[in-house]
Amino acid sequence: MAKTATTKLSHKDRLLRSGWDLFYVNGYHATTVDSILSDAEVPKGSFYHHFGAKQAFGFAVLDRYDAYQQRALDTWSGRDDLTVPQRIEGYHRELVERFVASGWQRPCLLGKLSSELGPSSEDYRARISTSLREWRSQIARLIALGQERGELRDDLPAGTLADVFLALIEGAFVAALVLREQEYLDATTRVLLVYLEHASTVEQRQWHPRRRSSSRKRTDPTQTEMAHRERLLLTGIESFFEFGYHGTTVDRILAAAQVPKGSFYHHFGSKEAFAVGVLDAYGGFQDARLLAWSDDDGRSTPEMIYGYFTEMSQIFVDSDYRNSDLAGKLATEVATTSEPLRVKIAELVAQWRVRLEAVLTAGQERGDVRDDLTVAELSAAIHALIDGTFIVASATRDTGAISAVGAAIAELVAAPNDE
Incomplete structure (x- = not known):
């Protein structure tokens, strides 16, 4: 400065x-x-x-x-010379341009602190929740104006559409912190406008994916026979979820894992290298989860992806809003201060999108995934919505908003009904 x-x-x-x-x-x-x-x-x-x-x-x-x-939202909301979709696009693009102009350093401060402090500080959680709820109300008022003017879809309440809008903004900025790709942000803007402007032609229904049995055995990280390295990594995942990267000390990890300090430095050498290992382990768990849902067992592609989101969301809620997406959570803390961790998280995001795009491409070939948006646009929007939902809900604890985003993801993926 x-x-x-x-x-x-x-x-x-x-x-x-x-x-x-x-x-x-x-x-x-x-x-x-x-x-x-x-x-x-x-x-x-x-x-x-x-x-x-x-x-x-x-x-x-x-x-x-x-x-x-x-001030930024009020300025665009008051642009009577523009349609409401144009105001929304202008507002979103202004946020994007400011973020890019900052050298990919300044996303949404509310989202950044919600991810870091929501699980560990009740005072900050409540304070950030107040800000996010007011922001959501402002967005909803603008969307309601668009609905009254016939410029935006009116088959869903303005508040529901605002939940999706807010999640998409927050999640897109988190991914862009590590990806540093303009195209990713542009894709989320395009998908947002498609979602807000056009009522779904997918058959209206409640999405209730059949439960699947877990493909991964749960492992107790306190088992004495477990290798020190595995115990450290599993403890690291839990600690980073609750306290974040900077709030997790090596001593905290050692105490929780019941492993001597020498073993930590033997396997990892430094806290930063340890975090890279933790992210690798977490990425493996996530790969297994997505693979389990994408295996063909009679589900449509939208049902697969909705089921995957629902499982992640249930884990998040059951953990008292701690266990979100670890890559996204750490991105808000370390993307601006640790290049090795930024690169590792970007690698995980890219790998996740490649796997999801393979699922979406197969769905387009089967005819149950829409083809008016590219699989790259869809994967960007789905990733942003998932991470953004967790960021917002870390503070608001709003399960209704989580459900709204899940339904939006299924709708965005699904091919329209045949006329």
Whole structure:
């Protein structure tokens, strides 16, 4: 940050600006009060005079971010010279352009902190939930205007469509943190407009995929006969889910896994290398889960993908909203600070999309997957919706919104009914 541009600001404003910048770069846990003071070039007494504690400071940063987001949405919502779809597209593209212009560093701060703090801090979860719910209400009001004008589909409530819109925004930015691909973001914009503008011609029904038996045996990471490396990796997955990367210390992992420190450094060498190993292990679990659902057992392709989403969502809810998508969760924390971890997460996202696109291509050949959108566009939107749903629900705990996104995914995939 250029200090010459901030010297005329008050101490409070300089602190808030530095907090905003550092939360984006390092996340909440890795941003210390001392680092904020150093960046703002403000004495410690001024920090405690204005805020009292780091939590109150974080809330003040979020207040400033809320106002920033509201101004952008209000500007586009008030564009009476545009149709509502054009306003929505303009708003979404402005968010995308700001993100890209930041060097792929600044996604949505609410989403970033929801993923990091939602599972571990009730105070922050509630605060972020308030912001996300208000943002969702603003989006819903704009969509309702489009429905009244006959410019957007009206077969679903505006709030349901807003749930999908918000999830898509949050998830797209998380993936783009590691992928750094303009095409990925453009694809989500195109799919969003298709979804909002056109009522489904798929037969309206409740999606209830038949249960499948798990293809993976659950392993107890506390079993003494398990190899140290496996115990460390499984413990790492659970710890990263709950506390994030920066909130997880090596000592915490060692205590939970009941493994000596020497074994940790023998197998991994560093915390960063350990996280790469954890992501590899997690990617294997996810591959097995997607493969199990994509095996042909009489389900249509939309049912397969809906079933896969539903299983992931149920695991997430049953874990008290902790076990989301680990690659997406860590992306919000480490994509801007660790190139090896960014590359590893990007690799997992790309591999997941390749496997999903193979399933979608087979569905197009069978005729049960739509062909007016490419499989690349569909895979981008599905990935964004899954990760975005978990990010939002980490704070809001809204199972209704999760269900709305699941139905949207099935609808987006399904081929239209024959006329």
